[in-house]
Amino acid sequence: MEILIQLIFSGIALGMIYAVIAFGYQLTFATSATLNFGQGEALMLGALVGLSFAGNVLGGPYLNFWMMIPLVMVFGALQGALVEFIGVRPAIKIKSEFGWIMSTIALAIIFKNVAENIWGKDDLKFPSPVSEAPLHFLGANVLPMEIIIVVGALAMMLAVEIFNRKSIYGKAVVATSNDRDAAGLMGINTRLVITFSYALSSMTAAFAGVLIAPVTLTGATMGSVLGLKAFAVAIIGGLTSGIGVIVGGLILGIAETTTGFYISTGYKDVPGLVLLLLVLAVKPAGLFGKTAIKKV
Amino acid sequence: MLTIENLHAGYDKTEVLHGISIDVPKGKVVTLIGSNGAGKTTTMRAVSGMIRPRSGRVTLGGKEITGQDSFRIARAGLAHSPEGRRVFPTLSVADNIRLGAFPRYTRSRKRGDIDADLDKAMEMFPRLIERRDQLAGTLSGGEQQMLAIARALMLNPEVVLLDEPSMGLAPILVEEVFNIIRRLKGEGITMLLVEQFAAAALDVADYGYVLENGRIAVHGSADKLKNDPAVRAAYLGGSH
Ligand SMILES: Nc1ncnc2c1ncn2[C@@H]1O[C@H](COP(=O)(O)OP(=O)(O)OP(=O)(O)O)[C@@H](O)[C@H]1O
Ligand SMILES: [Mg+2]
Numbered sequence: 001m002e003i004l005i006q007l008i009f010s011g012i013a014l015g016m017i018y019a020v021i022a023f024g025y026q027l028t029f030a031t032s033a034t035l036n037f038g039q040g041e042a043l044m045l046g047a048l049v050g051l052s053f054a055g056n057v058l059g060g061p062y063l064n065f066w067m068m069i070p071l072v073m074v075f076g077a078l079q080g081a082l083v084e085f086i087g088v089r090p091a092i093k094i095k096s097e098f099g100w101i102m103s104t105i106a107l108a109i110i111f112k113n114v115a116e117n118i119w120g121k122d123d124l125k126f127p128s129p130v131s132e133a134p135l136h137f138l139g140a141n142v143l144p145m146e147i148i149i150v151v152g153a154l155a156m157m158l159a160v161e162i163f164n165r166k167s168i169y170g171k172a173v174v175a176t177s178n179d180r181d182a183a184g185l186m187g188i189n190t191r192l193v194i195t196f197s198y199a200l201s202s203m204t205a206a207f208a209g210v211l212i213a214p215v216t217l218t219g220a221t222m223g224s225v226l227g228l229k230a231f232a233v234a235i236i237g238g239l240t241s242g243i244g245v246i247v248g249g250l251i252l253g254i255a256e257t258t259t260g261f262y263i264s265t266g267y268k269d270v271p272g273l274v275l276l277l278l279v280l281a282v283k284p285a286g287l288f289g290k291t292a293i294k295k296v
Numbered sequence: 297m298l299t300i301e302n303l304h305a306g307y308d309k310t311e312v313l314h315g316i317s318i319d320v321p322k323g324k325v326v327t328l329i330g331s332n333g334a335g336k337t338t339t340m341r342a343v344s345g346m347i348r349p350r351s352g353r354v355t356l357g358g359k360e361i362t363g364q365d366s367f368r369i370a371r372a373g374l375a376h377s378p379e380g381r382r383v384f385p386t387l388s389v390a391d392n393i394r395l396g397a398f399p400r401y402t403r404s405r406k407r408g409d410i411d412a413d414l415d416k417a418m419e420m421f422p423r424l425i426e427r428r429d430q431l432a433g434t435l436s437g438g439e440q441q442m443l444a445i446a447r448a449l450m451l452n453p454e455v456v457l458l459d460e461p462s463m464g465l466a467p468i469l470v471e472e473v474f475n476i477i478r479r480l481k482g483e484g485i486t487m488l489l490v491e492q493f494a495a496a497a498l499d500v501a502d503y504g505y506v507l508e509n510g511r512i513a514v515h516g517s518a519d520k521l522k523n524d525p526a527v528r529a530a531y532l533g534g535s536h
Contacts (some may be wrong), residue, residue, distance in 0.1 A: 168401045171391050175384045181346055182382035187370035187399035187451070 006140035007257040013146035013215070015253025016153040020208045021230030022237065022245040023157050024201035029239045030177040031190075031197040034088055034100040036080070038108030039205050040227020044220060045111060046076050046206025047213040048119050051126050057119065065129030065210075072210050073203045080202025083107055084195045092194070108227075115220035123217035149211045156207055160200065161242060173197065229269075232276040238286025248287065251275065297322040297486045298343070298374070298455045303352035305342035312338045314510045315352065319503075320455060320488050325481050327489045327497040327518070329531050330507035336490045337379045339507070340457045343488075344376035345369040357454055371399040373454035377461065379490075381444040385433025389424055392432045392443055393417055396450030408452060417446040420476060438469045445476065455486045462493060474500060494531040498522050506531070 021043060025035050036042070052058045053068040063071070087107050091099030130148065134141035164170035175183040176193040183190050209223070216222065233252050237244025252272045260268035279286060298320040306312040312335045320326045330336050342349040345366030354362045361369050370376075375396070384392050393414055399405035418425045421442040427435060432443055441461055448456055458477070462470040470493065477500050480487065491497035498504050504521040506514045514527060521527050 168394065168398065171387060171395055172398060174387055175395050178384040178386055179382055181366070182378065182384065183395075184346070184366035185344060185370055185376045185378060185382075186395045186447075187367050187402075187404065188395075189365070189367045191365075 002139040003261065004258070005138050007261055008254055009137075009140050009142050009146065011254030011257040012250060013143075013149045013253070014256065015250040016150045016246075017208050017212050017226065017249075018230045018233045018252055019237075019245045019249030020153040020156055020211075021205055021226060022234035022249060023160075023242065024204040024208075025231060025234040026239055026242070026245065027160070027197045027201040027204070028084075028088075028194070029234075031173060031180075032088070032092060032194045034092065035104070035231075036083055036088075036198060036201055037101065037104040037227070037231075038083060038111060039201065039230065040223030040225070041108040041111040041115075042076060042079060042083075042202040042205035042223070043209040043212075043226055044115060044223030045079060046072050046202075046209030047126065047218045047222065048115055048124075048209075048220070049075050049206070050210035050213065051119075051124060051218050054129075055124070055127055057124060061127075065127075069207070069210060072206050076203040076206025077199040079111075079206070080198040080200070081195050083202065084198035088194070088198065089191070112220050112224070119220060121220065123219040123222070126213035126218045128214040143215060145214050149215070152211050153208065156204055157242065157246075160204075225269075229272055232272050235286060236275055236279045238289025241286065241288035244286055244288030297357055298488065299353075299355045300339070300343060301353040301355075303339070303342060303354065304350040305338055305347060305352075306350065307338075307347070311350065312510050313342065313349075316505075316507065316510070316512050318488070318505050318512070318515075320486060321502075322486055323484045324502040325477070325487045325489060325500055326503045326505065327491060327494075327501040328505050328507055329491075329494045329497065329521075329527075331530075334507045335510045336507055337459055338510075340376060340378070340459050340488070340490065343369075344374055344378075344457060346376075346378070370451060371404045373405070373451065374457070375448035375451040375453035375455070376457040377444045377448040377459060379459040379463070381437075381440045383432040383435070383440050383443050383447070385431065387432055388429050389432055389435070389443055390414070390428045393424075393446050393450055396447035397452070400450075400452065405451070410450075413450055413452065417449055420449075420479070421446050438465045441465060441469075441473065442476075445473075449480070449485075453485075455488065456480070457488045457490075459490045460492060461489075462491060470496075495522075495533070498532075 021039055024039050028034055028036055050068050050072045053063045054061050054065045087103035088100045128145055130144040134143050164174055172188045173193055176190045180190050233245055233248040237248030255271035256268045259271050300318040302315045302317055303313055304315055328336050341347045343354050345364055348363050356372050356374055361372055397410050400407045400410055423439060424442060445461055462473045474496050489497055498518045498521055501518045504518050505512050506527060
């Protein structure tokens, strides 16, 4: 029983990371029906840039962990805007249905190569900003960093949600998601809104990167699998549902840790993929996906 | 206020408008009449920047706006309530109306008193008041139409384009929409109106243009068109 609780706790932390990356997929899908397949690389770059500020890899540390986070978020936003500008905007402009898929994948590969050249191919240790001694809770061990992951991921999603609901700029983003042409008639620069959604999406991923880095290893390849799993979560939960990615992330995270323990770590990636195939077969809009309310 | 000169526009390879010219003077209501597929909606889209004209010139208050992005044209003061209403379904009624004033919030247009205008828009369409916090996607067609008009007015526009504001409405609501147009005209709002009810449109309008296959066939004062035998036969049911 205690082992199960332990596995669930670890699964929750992992699941919230999936959720927050999947949330990033949703942000760009909402405004432009496109996805940044380099989300995992945005996470990786965020972690490595964060490590360069707060770790001792490039002559640092220059800043402590908490001071580094805002800088990493700014970096993530700029990186996302760049991806949109050179990879996605041209494809949207010529109404190419698949151009953005190729270009975001191509950019992801470039980012990974660049990272390998700057930070090397080996995994690096990211210093933990909090004690690495586990806390005991319900008979299980919880790392303080895992708590920070869960709180940080939820706070990030909540902040975006509040921005969308309360500020006029957030409403402009929602309007663009609803009907891009009509949003243009309201004086909203919808091209800029799409760039903004990419910036926000990569910023979210970069933030997730520095959250997860202290509990895993940090390196150029860390993002690929995470990005893929989070994509599965976005499909499982539904590309339009905020609650969906949280539930989807938790299901996948817990399924992985329990499979890894009770069956074999070699099979820990299987439940996510099986779940993905099941959802695609039974409910392609995702568990929580809904068709938009629209009266014509 | 709004001038359209020799406008050519269309979609992909087909040209729909073959050089049309329309003048909408300040404070006047101009109606554009034509049968289905004549190009009325295309005209409005080309003016507001939803599509890019191929050639010709559009000016708003003397400033050229031809081919600009729709958000720039809106910021310059042109409001367009498009065909099919196009309200934002997942936003509330109040948020839809607020977004009509987006350039004022961001000060790319003179701000003025947005809240007072919001109240005024609500008061003009009382059935929106009780539905303030309802999602626009759950409104009836008639309510959505009123919302689309209210939203357009929130820009504090120099010119309003209304594309079939009475489309799909029950007769009593059609009446209400025309009353509102009359009221807006009384407030001195400049309008370009497309309506399927040509007779009613010519009653409120100062000038009319008849569009046939992408060309202006006849134009003149509303009274002149009402008494034009060809216009009467084709668009006004031929009688009275
Ligand atoms: N998005 C589009 N793509 C291609 N062709 C279009 C598009 N919209 C309209 N058309 C075509 O352009 C022509 C003019 O259409 P438009 O919508 O301007 O007519 P309308 O006068 O507004 O008609 P209605 O009274 O039915 O609204 C039609 O032949 C129509 O098929
Ligand atoms: Mg039309």
